[in-house]
């Protein structure tokens with residue numbers, strides 16, 4: 001099922017943030033349809049429960065019961081919560097922000113040395129001008145792969161990536177993001193344990209499932225825009241990945257669609273915003289929601305965010321645990337909502353055939369069924 005938004009053309013217009021931030025005439029490719037344009041009124045705030053991770057991991061029964069109740073409520077309703085007392089050093093977070101600022105502060109030509117190639121999810125992308133032809137996001141991103149290979153920690157995949165793409169001057173940059181990804185992976189495994197307990201499955205089930213995770217780290221820069229009412233930093237979408245762990249700088253912009261309207265999640269420097277992605281929604285057989293969200297832009301201040309997308313190993317089969325499907329007391333089984341799939345196939349679907357949006361998982365399920373029945377993979 002080809003998606004008309006995925007284009008095989010060279011760059012239509014280049015997104016040089018140092019120029020576009022002053023531009024009053026917004027190129028038409030960045031203008032969103034009226035029904036998707038952000039509202040000029042400030043949205044209501046979404047109450048996102050703060051979860052004390054340290055207390056949960058300490059094994060204290062009261063803390064476990066509080067954390068699992070809050071997470072269960074949040075994930076059944078919209079899939080967004082925050083973690084505090086998370087154990088990631090504030091110094092490391094600040095180093096990651098400083099290095100991100102340094103990277104995005106470079107000239108377009110320098111950043112293009114790490115250019116993201118079509119069909120690949122890694123590298124620097126300035127507004128995806130070569131990938132899509134309309135509803136372009138007002139952002140530049142730097143994405144890279146991370147593999148949590150505890151037995152081969154010397155592999156240092158992130159450090160090696162930056163050394164090979166950008167050279168020796170980026171050794172320190174690579175080290176900071178290697179450490180940051182290691183910290184994100186550890187934190188996300190703790191969160192999968194919390195999610196498992198809250199779903200009533202074996203606490204180690206999801207931790208084991210995500211062992212050796214092949215995740216994605218992404219740095220986002222949303223430059224100011226003279227017409228923020230026409231554009232979006234990131235369009236409305238559900239993350240196709242499993243869990244997203246987001247750290248925002250101090251500029252507001254993240255919005256979540258709950259109860260029929262957009263709500264903001266204001267930044268909080270000591271907290272990470274966590275959300276359930278489509279792959280975890282499939283793992284929970286639809287019990288936990290992957291919710292529509294977007295990022296808006298303002299006309300004064302650039303906004304930056306760090307997103308760690310937890311993903312399983314590429315060929316791991318995504319299937320809900322038996323405990324979620326079979327009720328031994330009533331001898332009943334709950335119908336499956338999604339077919340089994342591998343993260344490799346869903347990732348490929350979002351990179352080659354379909355631009356991730358609010359319908360990704362359903363579109364992918366249909367695509368998978370069609371291709372299985374017709375015995376084709378293209």
Ligand SMILES: C=C1C[C@]23C[C@H]1CC[C@H]2[C@]1(C)CCC[C@@](C)(C(=O)O)[C@H]1[C@@H]3C(=O)O
Pocket residue numbers: 121137216234235236237238239240241309347350351355356357
């Ligand atoms: C696997 C991924 C695809 C995207 C990056 C990660 C997780 C989220 C996806 C994305 C952010 C959803 C909105 C559209 C998108 C194109 C973007 O604006 O960046 C998506 C990413 C992508 O395909 O590059």
Ligand SMILES: O=C(O)CCC(=O)C(=O)O
Pocket residue numbers: 218220234239246248253254293294295304305307
């Ligand atoms: O920058 C943000 O606040 C959100 C970005 C996002 O949703 C994403 O990259 O998937």
Ligand SMILES: [Fe+2]
Pocket residue numbers: 237238239244293
């Ligand atoms: Fe997202």
